Amino acid sequence: MTTPTPAPSSRPSSGPSPGPSALPVPDAGLLRFVRGPLDGKVRERLARAVPAEFFSHPGGLSARERQELTYRRLARAGREAPPARELLADPPALCALLERAAVADPALFHVMLLHYTLALGPILRFGAGQPGVAGAREDLESLRSFGTLLMTEAGRSNSHLSPRTTARFDAAAREFVLDTPDAAAAKFPTNSAHPDVPKVAAVYATLVHQGREQGVFVFVVPLRGLDGSVPAGVSIVAAPETSGLQVDYAAVRLSGVRVPYDAWLRDGASLAADGSLVDPAGGAAARLTRSMGIAPAVWRAVISAMAAVTRASAGLLLAHSAGRVTLGRLAPQRPLTDYRNQREAVLGALASAYALTAVAGHVQARRIDADLPPGAGGGAWAPWSAVDRDLALFKVSATGRAQEAVSLCRLHSGAPGFAAVDRLNGYRQLAHAYTNAGGDNELILFDTARAMAEGDRYAPPQVAGAVPAGGDFLDPRVWLHLAGDLERRLGDRLTAGVAEAARAGAEPFAVWNDRLALGAAAAGAFADRAELAVVAEAVEAGPAVMRPLLGLYALDWMERRAGLLLDTGVAGPGLIAGVWEARRRLSDELGPRAAALAAALDPPTELTAPISFITAP
Incomplete structure (x- = not known):
């Protein structure tokens, strides 16, 4: 195809820098959008x-x-x-x-x-209506005790799919007995090391009943009492201190831990009079998916947090940059933001902040069915895509974009951003942590790729004809055309390769092991298109300034995916030059409004520039 061309601009190629105004007045429409x-x-x-x-x-x-x-x-x-x-x-x-x-x-x-x-x-x-968990629920709701999660196991990858921690029913005592068979099955990471903080755990364990594994259920287990005591059979091993998320990490093992029948969060399942398990989920795979059905609340929160720390980081970068002069010999005393690399970093961070805010608003408003379809199964690598594929993909893209944006802000804040406070480093660590936490990003992409290749609740985007709007980079139709065409071509390549390998008699592992990189790229393109669709909706519904501002975000996407766009033939030579030219023009247009754009992100007043401590009283 012909490479899209940047939109014309009436502004000069060397526009004013995004310096501060005494009292930047945020656009009311942008404020409503952010709030x-x-x-x-x-x-x-x-x-x-x-x-x-x-x-x-x-x-x-x-x-x-x-x-x-x-x-x-x-x-x-x-x-x-x-x-x-x-x-x-x-x-x-x-x-x-x-x-x-x-x-x-x-x-x-x-x-x-x-x-x-x-x-x-x-x-x-x-556990709705189960009297046996009322005490734990009240302790958690009143904050007398704090909640923790025992899900991932330390010694095996993909442990969510088949936890080795087991729960067996003792009919005589009407209790479940929970066991981790060895150190490899220890639950880690958990936030349960502090000796004086009471904890109640949601434990994910495989129910073994009548000689068969019946699926993964959740059990409520007190880990530490109000006096700090640990119940019999519970072993908590504190992890070494970390400079990342400063939480009381520990590994937990359960050895013959007995919990009452009602501590089993059975979600409609029951044990019949004859001792048999009755589970409306319809099988072990579907039970796993249902037990992981709490994930959407996590993903919404993570996506929203990624938007929030990106907004905060963009504001901190602007505060560091605005009014700052440089001593470069080409132009001593030149404002820092007259240099295009810094100006484009500031505006790119602002654009990422608004784009992620649009995605956060979208997922918060998105209603998710509480009940999954009967017989719904799990993924090959992780259960998350079976719970809600699209929301899991938004989590993947949000954590990736936030980590890039926050890292850019830290880099362009120089030494003060690294050494003066831990704010930007802390945000970057948070984004990095949640590329694995809350569902590993790569595993989500792999399972999405399988669904794409198998046509499981997936239809490729219908993309036809030339790039619309003459290839105007500011037109959201262009972004969606490029993203959709890339997804379609990568998906077609993946589907054809999988089918060819299967016809040749390759085992499923070999079929996919040779195509993990392609699968991740195809699923990533799917995630990109979904994200850009939300961003395009924000352009149409928001104030006029959203068009150039989120146009910058789309340009960053084109540059980030340039290799794939060129390799698949979606774009031709000249793409990068066109992106750079369009970014220069948009930066010149938006530069004078940077302070107002940052103010409209509604940052907490407690945030200050990295070196504000120098002038603090």
Whole structure:
């Protein structure tokens, strides 16, 4: 095809830098877009739940002291915020609370997410009406105790698919007995090491009954009492201290741990009078998918947090850059943002922040059926795509884009961004952590690729004809055409290769092991198209400035995927030159508005430039 051409611009090629204005006035439409539909009073309440003091830590704290402070802050936040049941039923409110926590302190976000979505969430969803979990639920809802998750096992990959931690029913005692057979089956990572923080765990275990594995269920297990005591059979081994997310990581083993019948979050399953298991899920694979059905709440929160830390990072980069002069010999005393690399970094970060905010708003509004179709099975590598393929893909793209944007902001903040505060480093670590946490990104892509090749609830995009709008890079129809064509071509290549290998008699492992890179690329193109479709909707529905601003985001996507666009023939020679030229023009157009665009991201007032401590009283 002919490479699209950048849109013309009436502005000069060397426009003004995005310097600060005394009082930048944010666009009202942009502010409404960023704040979303949440009531102002609810936002004020959530801000009180994560107050200004949560944005910093006292000096001189040991690792354990800092962890204990994080849990005290979680308890305070939970008591100030709306009740847990209300939050879990109101995705925008829960996401707003978690967004503010992520910006204040990534470790607080992590333990808060675990508490609400992965400990309380299963109890409320799978254990409704079970009196045996009422005490644990009340302890968690009141924040007398804190929730943790025992899912991943340390010694085997893909452990979600078949946990070796087992639960066996003792009919005489009417109890389940939970066991991890060896160290390789230990649950790790868990946030359960602090000796003085009470914990209640949601444990994912394989139910073994009448000699057969019956699927993965969730069990409620107290790990630490209010006095710090550990129940018989529970072994908690603290992990070494980390400089990443500063959480009390530990490995947990269960040896003959007995839990009452009602601690089994049975989700409609039961044991009949004759001892047989009755499970409406329809089999072990479907039971696994249902038990992982808590994931959508996690993905919404992670996507929203990625948008929030990207907004915060973009604001910090602008604060670092605006008004700063350089001493380069080409032009001493030249403002830093007169250099295109810095100006484009600032505006690119702002564009990423608005794009991810659009995606976060989309997934918060997206309704997800509480009940999965009967007989729904799991994936080959992980269960996540069987739960909600599209939402899992949004999580993949959001964590990837946030990690790139935050890393760019740290890089372009120089030494102050690295050494003055841990803010940008903390955000980058959070984004990096959630490329694996909440469902490994690569495994999600691999399972998506299988669905694409097999036509499992997937139809390739219909892309025909020349690039629309004369190839105007500012036109969302162009982005969607390029993304759709790339997805179709990569999907066709993948499908043909899989079919050819199968006809040649290759085993399924060999068929896919030789095509993992192609599969990831095809599924990544699918994720890109879905994300760009949401961004295009934001352009159409938002203020006029969204068109050039999110056009920058689309240009970044074209440059990032240039190799694939060229290799597949979707674009021809000259693509990169066209992207660079269009970015220069858009940067010149948007440069004078950078401060107002940053203000419209509605950053918490507690955020300051990396070297603000120099002038602090």
